[in-house]
Amino acid sequence: MKLQIMKIALLSLMILGATTLGFSQAKKPTLMVVPSDVWCNTNGYMQTYDDQGTKVKIPDYKRAFQENSDLLAVISKINGMMAERGFPLKNMESVIKTLESERAENAILTSKTGSGVSESPMDKLKKVAKADIIIQLTWDVLKTGPKKSVRFTLQGLDAYTDKEIATAGGTGNPSFSAETAVLLEEAVADKIDNFNVGLQRHFDDLFANGREIIIRIKKFDSWKNDLETEYGGKELNVIIEDWVRANTVKNRFSNSDATENMMLFEQVRIPLYDASGNATDARGFTRGLQKLLAAPPYSIANKLTVKGLGQAVIVLGEK
Amino acid sequence: MLLITGFSSVVSAQTNKKANEDTEAWRYELEVAGTGVQGTYLLKVWSYSKKPNVAIEQAKKNAVHGVIFKGFAGDQGILGKPPLTTNSNLEQEKDQWFKEFFADGGKYMKFVSLSSDGAVAAEDRMKVGKQYKIGVLVSVNVALLRKDLEEAGIIKSLSAGF
Numbered sequence A: 001m002k003l004q005i006m007k008i009a010l011l012s013l014m015i016l017g018a019t020t021l022g023f024s025q026a027k028k029p030t031l032m033v034v035p036s037d038v039w040c041n042t043n044g045y046m047q048t049y050d051d052q053g054t055k056v057k058i059p060d061y062k063r064a065f066q067e068n069s070d071l072l073a074v075i076s077k078i079n080g081m082m083a084e085r086g087f088p089l090k091n092m093e094s095v096i097k098t099l100e101s102e103r104a105e106n107a108i109l110t111s112k113t114g115s116g117v118s119e120s121p122m123d124k125l126k127k128v129a130k131a132d133i134i135i136q137l138t139w140d141v142l143k144t145g146p147k148k149s150v151r152f153t154l155q156g157l158d159a160y161t162d163k164e165i166a167t168a169g170g171t172g173n174p175s176f177s178a179e180t181a182v183l184l185e186e187a188v189a190d191k192i193d194n195f196n197v198g199l200q201r202h203f204d205d206l207f208a209n210g211r212e213i214i215i216r217i218k219k220f221d222s223w224k225n226d227l228e229t230e231y232g233g234k235e236l237n238v239i240i241e242d243w244v245r246a247n248t249v250k251n252r253f254s255n256s257d258a259t260e261n262m263m264l265f266e267q268v269r270i271p272l273y274d275a276s277g278n279a280t281d282a283r284g285f286t287r288g289l290q291k292l293l294a295a296p297p298y299s300i301a302n303k304l305t306v307k308g309l310g311q312a313v314i315v316l317g318e319k
Numbered sequence B: 001m002l003l004i005t006g007f008s009s010v011v012s013a014q015t016n017k018k019a020n021e022d023t024e025a026w027r028y029e030l031e032v033a034g035t036g037v038q039g040t041y042l043l044k045v046w047s048y049s050k051k052p053n054v055a056i057e058q059a060k061k062n063a064v065h066g067v068i069f070k071g072f073a074g075d076q077g078i079l080g081k082p083p084l085t086t087n088s089n090l091e092q093e094k095d096q097w098f099k100e101f102f103a104d105g106g107k108y109m110k111f112v113s114l115s116s117d118g119a120v121a122a123e124d125r126m127k128v129g130k131q132y133k134i135g136v137l138v139s140v141n142v143a144l145l146r147k148d149l150e151e152a153g154i155i156k157s158l159s160a161g162f
Helices: A002-023 A037-042 A061-067 A069-084 A092-108 A121-125 A180-209 A236-247 A282-294 B002-024 B052-069 B095-101 B107-111 B142-151
Strands: A031-035 A046-051 A054-059 A133-144 A147-158 A164-171 A211-219 A254-258 A263-270 A302-307 A311-316 B029-034 B040-049 B112-114 B125-128 B131-141
Touching: A031 A061, A031 A069, A031 A092, A037 A054, A037 A133, A061 A069, A061 A092, A069 A092, A069 A133, A069 A180, A133 A180, A147 A180, A164 A180, A180 A211, A211 A236, A211 A282, A236 A254, A236 A263, A236 A282, A282 A302, A282 A311, B002 B040, B002 B052, B029 B052, B040 B052, B040 B142, B052 B107, B052 B112, B052 B131, B052 B142, B095 B107, B107 B112, B107 B131, B107 B142, B131 B142
Parallel strands: A031 A133, A211 A311
Antiparallel strands: A046 A054, A133 A147, A147 A164, A211 A263, A254 A263, A302 A311, B029 B040, B040 B131, B112 B131, B125 B131
16 A cells, blocks of 8 residues: 555655656747848948938848848758758748738727827837847858859857857859859858757756846946945945855956946856746846835835847836 | 578578677778768768678668767867767667667668668779679768667766756
8 A cells, every 4th residue: 555655755755857858948039030230231222321420321221121132041051951950030020010000000090089109219129120139140242363263151140249250251152154142042052061060068057057138237327326335334336246146157257347336247158048937038037136126124116128038127216 | 481481580680680790799890981960970981791782771770870989080180079978888788779779660760761772883892802892972960860779878968967
């Protein structure tokens, strides 16, 4: 009888473990191919505007997608090959279209009583095509006499830490007869596996050492205190730093900037799962700090904003 | 007559065994031969054997072995490729699985084909001591191979854990 009870208990534990494992999947980063500024500039897809007397050039992605069929073919090929590896990418052209239609919908959406949709300037600013990892794409066609070759570069950039996590590039074989489209197809097929090796290395590191994020602490100027204000004999910046140290994986972070008004934590390694086993990200992680600061003895009202999986900002003083 | 037939089949088996030992001892060379169609690698595999036919046949096994464990260097505008596994002890850890995979007529055959129908150019056939060093063009279906290894749990997929 005792043995049977033990067997049932063991089986239940195993089932519970399997269920937990089934649910505990880390938050998957999104990837998107974006033509580089250099490519847009070389091919004439730039917009120029006057920023208080300084001419500023920014890429005109919409026009690039509408006018350049080579770009479409290359992105489609990369997307296809990544989907085959179980990692479908966000399509930038579709993201831009969705943002435009959402903007139009928000402009005309009203309730029965005539209320519009709330949208702060910050909300508007955040409505841009974004992904957790940007695959920056550059190519140019090199010509030597009648021979043509393609120099092709793929760079995987972490949108939050700005680190280049994967790269593949090089100049293909020169050809007398092959068309540029064919050379480009060849370049994608040749480079994508090496790019994915870098990506795999990044993911392996993420699972071993935690997700790398950035945390910024700021203060509203209406708040009378600052980060040097003492609570129980400790400056607020030290209290925040101690919390970050205690909650990061292997205490890994660097406090790269600190003044009485702001703090910047870079290379903060956060666990992929919280204490209850749920997948977490910058928002989930920083909420712990937000709660600590809002509760007594500090009782500091604060506002938490995030950017994707990997960047969080806490502004102290008000909601 | 029976004795001679028996003797020749023993010699042939020994030559095959030696070729398999060479594969396990990494005694082969891979050279990139061009950009294959999407999902394939086009390679020239240099294999060693006393019998040219054995070397040609072993080239297929060597190519798949090399793509999984060794990788190959690039050449003139074509990038080299790292091996499919990043675990340097994989062949020891999954010893039994790979024994069956690389057995004569094993599953590895599904992922490789001879690109020139087995024809070997004169400059790709060399006599090195008592052995032949034979260079054969092969095409490895790396997309299918990777998928198969991922599904068998031998290597990790890119989206594993997410």
